[in-house]
Amino acid sequence: MNEVRVRLIFHDSLGTRERLAALSGARAFAKFGVTCDCAGACDRKALRHVKAGASLGRIVRAENPVVRTEDLRYEPIWEFMLCPKTIYGMGVTPHPLRNGDAMDQVPEGAATGELPHTMGVGLIGAGGVLSVQRMLETKGELGEKAISAAVRHELGHVFLKGEKGRDHGSSHCTDEKCIMQANENYADFLRRFVEPALDFCRGCQGRIGAAVSRIRYGF
Numbered sequence: 001m002n003e004v005r006v007r008l009i010f011h012d013s014l015g016t017r018e019r020l021a022a023l024s025g026a027r028a029f030a031k032f033g034v035t036c037d038c039a040g041a042c043d044r045k046a047l048r049h050v051k052a053g054a055s056l057g058r059i060v061r062a063e064n065p066v067v068r069t070e071d072l073r074y075e076p077i078w079e080f081m082l083c084p085k086t087i088y089g090m091g092v093t094p095h096p097l098r099n100g101d102a103m104d105q106v107p108e109g110a111a112t113g114e115l116p117h118t119m120g121v122g123l124i125g126a127g128g129v130l131s132v133q134r135m136l137e138t139k140g141e142l143g144e145k146a147i148s149a150a151v152r153h154e155l156g157h158v159f160l161k162g163e164k165g166r167d168h169g170s171s172h173c174t175d176e177k178c179i180m181q182a183n184e185n186y187a188d189f190l191r192r193f194v195e196p197a198l199d200f201c202r203g204c205q206g207r208i209g210a211a212v213s214r215i216r217y218g219f
């Protein structure tokens with residue numbers, strides 16, 4: 001039986017309040033049998049067993065982070081030889097995050113600073129990165145709840161397979177009460193996801209549970 005573990009990878013500057021909020025988001029997966037822990041982005045030893053851990057650490061440590069899907073899959077061959085990668089990583093940065101996959105949306109040769117912002121990314125079978133910049137500006141408990149909800153959403157992508165014909169094959173859900181719906185921007189996310197305290201719909205819960213079981217029993 002394989003252990004299914006998620007490791008939150010924090011930027012050094014993040015405080016206890018943000019770390020605990022992120023951890024509460026990851027703990028929502030305990031009901032599926034997923035365990036979670038935390039590490040700092042500078043802790044290379046803790047990144048060693050994380051899928052694409054070297055790139056995740058680099059993104060979280062960056063001053064101007066850019067995330068591309070291929071970074072979340074990237075595993076240099078020597079890394080494989082070093083040790084098996086079994087942990088799903090979720091990086092958490094206080095800086096604005098840019099979407100490196102959107103190169104076609106900016107003029108050719110444009111600086112990475114012109115890439116569009118993204119709140120977070122989660123990739124099936126790999127890991128993800130989340131920017132909590134906007135949450136840090138959100139006063140009171142709402143900011144903490146937003147971090148927790150965003151971690152749940154991005155980790156949901158790590159375990160949910162996209163379905164053909166649905167939202168360009170993404171794993172976003174169409175159930176209006178589900179935390180896996182697509183969101184437009186941060187204000188929309190607060191209003192539609194965080195304030196009503198959305199959770200996974202029954203369908204997404206079933207799919208996440210099944211995906212975790214497949215990983216656990218290796219089929």
Ligand SMILES: [Zn+2]
Nearest residue numbers: 153157172182
């Ligand atoms: Zn999403």
Ligand SMILES: [Zn+2]
Nearest residue numbers: 173178201204
């Ligand atoms: Zn759903």
